[in-house]
Amino acid sequence: MQFEIKDRDAAGRICKFTTKHGTVTTPNLMPVINPNKMIITPKEMKKLFGTEIVITNSYIIRKDDKLREKALKDGVHKLIDFDGPIMTDSGTFQSYVYGDVDVDPLEIVKFQEDIGSDIGTILDIFGTPDQTYIEAKKGINETIKRAKKSIKIKEEMILATPVQGSIYPDLRKKCAEELSKINADFYPIGGVVPLMENQWYSDLINVIISAKKGLNPSKPVHLFGAGHPLIFPIAVALGCDFFDSSAYIKYANDNRLIFPWGTEKLDDITELPCCCPVCSSFTADELKKLQGKEKIREIAKHNLYVSFTEIKKIRNAISQGSLWELVETRATQNPYLLEALKLLRTDENKKWLEKFEPVSKNKAMFYTGSQTFHRPIMYRTHKRLLERFTPYSKNFVVFPEAGKPFSTCYSDEIKQIYSKNSKINIIIDSSLGAAPVELDEMYPFAQSIFPEFIDEETEKAITGFFNCFTKNSNVICWTGFKTLDEIESYEKEFNFNIKKISTVADMQFCKGAGRVLLDGKVEIVKSKKTGKIRNIYCNGKHVLSMRASDGMFTLKLDGAKILHNSFKYPCLRVVVDKDTTDFVKEGKSVFAKFVKDCDPELRPMDECIIVDEKDNFLAVGRCIMNREEMLSFNYGMAVKTRENLTSDDN
């Protein structure tokens, strides 16, 4: 099995997952195939919806003499006539529905291997939400025991070991940790169907987060039994890679249509609120009039069109960097889901999510409601402001938010203030919280769209952060040019650009980075077209380039060397194995399996310094992963190397 990250947003990711029957892109959806009754065959699914992977049930195959014989003889791929990857389930869900199953846990694993399943599942113990803590604990212990035994007997097959633990976060996390130790290949999160059926989304979110916290981040995670697109965006944002859907056919049998916002009875619909090929070729009345198998088939097709489109929408949002917007706007369509999102506001969850959040995105951040202020990027921005921003003095002049960029909008005022006293900190009371004017082009301050009047909850949160940020300071609110009278005259020699570069560098790299990078004769080259800062030289060396798109720096080789000399290990470092140093020196990118260690403060898309195990400088690059990921992934790029030492440098 190979599993590697190709793109990412929130704690979600686009990965390539390789099996012996081919590679699939995640996040992905596996339609459930009933080998006894295929209303739509896997082959048709591939053609219509681009289905890449399916799931079927080995327990059902094994119980039926004909199916078993054929599967053992020809393999499961021939049985259901599909040449892509096939996952098999083990009968655990049947044991939940019917109370018990008459199969040996190891026999069913062996059977899955025998029929050629790409991903086989152990017979785990389904943890129901009504279990006591003791019962749930017993269940995970048995699941872990079976996983340990199962992994010993499996051969080529990818083994899926579901994380159980009912609704108890510590049990979920513990189960995940224990299962990670046995190094299985594929981690379903099990026992979630009743949570979805009852719309207990808060429990669902808690279960996903606690399982993910315990799991090895390099393994694919499958939200087992989740087939409704309503929860796909949030589940992906929390790090789920696979879904499986029997919902498409279950609901079709009941004349119910799946939509991204929920499920509706066909009889309650007067006009089809969907543009899929089914809904584009029938009116609601025509669809209602269909009979029997044809009706079920058309509704099932609609359900799969909608479900696979949601997967594509999510992958597109990850590429664009707008997954949180998708999560939040989807949640406004279901009050229970909207409420469940509040769980992401706890400090503990923000802290966890922040580790995976890219430091910069392709798209501006959009406000969708009071939940927006609690995104991981906001948590990070505020944390870095408190930790890394160094005020020039205790005096803060505060401007209300107006146009962007702030420094252009208030250019006259700012000039006047600096001409009087250059040690004044100029702060914008922005929708993202207090923002030093120097950061006015940096993501997300410039790249965000908030309404002029925001909700009171956000207003309160902004005020909270503002008070925290200006604690122990002398805050002067700008009330027109008469405010200048309140400002004591002081040292007037001043260069705003230097201050800007220094402040952004501190926020982006580490506290003090700006000071060391600009320690000398600084030359700033601006874009002739836009007048914006582009390249920064210090003592004749090119240390930084500012990107127009996100107002952040590309760290140049000479800048990286300065930071390497000035800040001790592990600051900004990615340490690579000695076997790969030569490749890195040639400018090749760093693959995860060669990373020995990494600064725990580095985040996806952060600039970093690549060093060998003796902290010798090798190159500068951009992180694709965070530390935990670099240390656990066996495949994929960890750092994209940008500039390396040439032979001259050595």
Place this chain on the structure above:
Amino acid sequence: MQFEIKDRDAAGRICKFTTKHGTVTTPNLMPVINPNKMIITPKEMKKLFGTEIVITNSYIIRKDDKLREKALKDGVHKLIDFDGPIMTDSGTFQSYVYGDVDVDPLEIVKFQEDIGSDIGTILDIFGTPDQTYIEAKKGINETIKRAKKSIKIKEEMILATPVQGSIYPDLRKKCAEELSKINADFYPIGGVVPLMENQWYSDLINVIISAKKGLNPSKPVHLFGAGHPLIFPIAVALGCDFFDSSAYIKYANDNRLIFPWGTEKLDDITELPCCCPVCSSFTADELKKLQGKEKIREIAKHNLYVSFTEIKKIRNAISQGSLWELVETRATQNPYLLEALKLLRTDENKKWLEKFEPVSKNKAMFYTGSQTFHRPIMYRTHKRLLERFTPYSKNFVVFPEAGKPFSTCYSDEIKQIYSKNSKINIIIDSSLGAAPVELDEMYPFAQSIFPEFIDEETEKAITGFFNCFTKNSNVICWTGFKTLDEIESYEKEFNFNIKKISTVADMQFCKGAGRVLLDGKVEIVKSKKTGKIRNIYCNGKHVLSMRASDGMFTLKLDGAKILHNSFKYPCLRVVVDKDTTDFVKEGKSVFAKFVKDCDPELRPMDECIIVDEKDNFLAVGRCIMNREEMLSFNYGMAVKTRENLTSDDN
């Protein structure tokens, strides 16, 4: 022209609009057809998207010798090969884009008539948002003058007279009022394209509302130039019936795809976030690789699939009673639109919207965020609570919200309180504001889904209403059964059901309705299955039936007679013309054109009493329209008669 309401929600409506080339259902979208260049022909549009009506430009046709000759000879329907209704534009937009047009205002109207246009447009003066008040006023005066002249020369053609007035609400309203006086057939709201192009949605909403306030409510309203589905839901909710789209082709020419949430460049998309037949048959990369006309055509098709689906989605939402949910969830996808929705919170706008809001809906009300609390139904509920609810005493015991229905959830507590003192008012501090326990099955109290923890803004608004509702009262917060010690003992004889019926009747009909309807020996028949109140008899007469779906009453003939005797004209009355009284007596429904007057307090779906011009009782029914609509519509049902006097009664 015929225009009649078939269904409704918010201030939106589903209507049948009849022209000499057939009937179309509104809300609807007219694709703009360029007679010189049809990438997709109207015939294809009909087949692919169910297009019922199109718009083309008479100015362009008239300027081109070949087109003009063909149009004059064969008619515009042959020219563009479409046998459904065709609207024509006059060149006004060209005058906006190119500064001026060389055509006489009356000649272009005559030309449209001559080529057989179903709906012809006068040459109005396009009011741009940057106009001064004086300029805008001059513009509307000229537009009104031209409309007056144009209507005199038009024959069979439906005449469209656009409402102008730039961004000045009073000018928009005045223009609408003046144009309504000349009794044209069709009212575009003009000059809105720059507002949409700049995302000035607050101005757009102000413009629509002020135009609608001044327009005759029985006429179709067309948001001229609006072709982006992002604004369709809010525009329909405010009473727009038609849109026209050149966006589909304009954006296609620019490789841009329309989505319900906005427009995206094809180049920025990695996976197509849409399930339309185009997006289901191409991948993003395949679509990018198409060339020339084929690429434009496929993108244009996608754009139209999405746009027409949005129209179907809106009509479905109207039927389901979930249009506000659609408006609000759509707005969370665009911060400017979300901000613009705040305009609907002003008392003046709520008051206007409330008149159109149905009193009951098929679907529960869903919370989507802080905007939900400001829907017209909330405004009405609070208004009626303040005006119509009669407390038993000054003592209010307040329970926090728990399960629904409230009276079942707190049955023990309520019994204990009443056993001590039946004059205590029991109030639930619900997410919809203070709710008397008697209303716990009534729409929207029972039929609403709010999260357990709502946003602080809503919390504050709830508290505001709570304080207003309990002003001058003695409020005791329930803190367990020890609270009973605080309650003074009092009269204990008490019947909760009577109180419930009485309170609901007051809320639904008018203050005091419950008292007179239950003035005698009351018999209550409950459902054997659910135990809920079903039929209410007073002195042997069947006065009311309670509907399980919305907890509101169906007013029975005997109940209606009691209300008719007890409350003076115009309370609950719909007065019909003498020509129709015999039909109504036979149980026929009341058509709008026979309505002489109506209680201004009646709302769509309200129960009402049908009387003749001397206030003689004729029948009982349910309103389909409000007063303004009944008095202005010439077509369609105003009241659905339910029970009429039989010959025995006379």
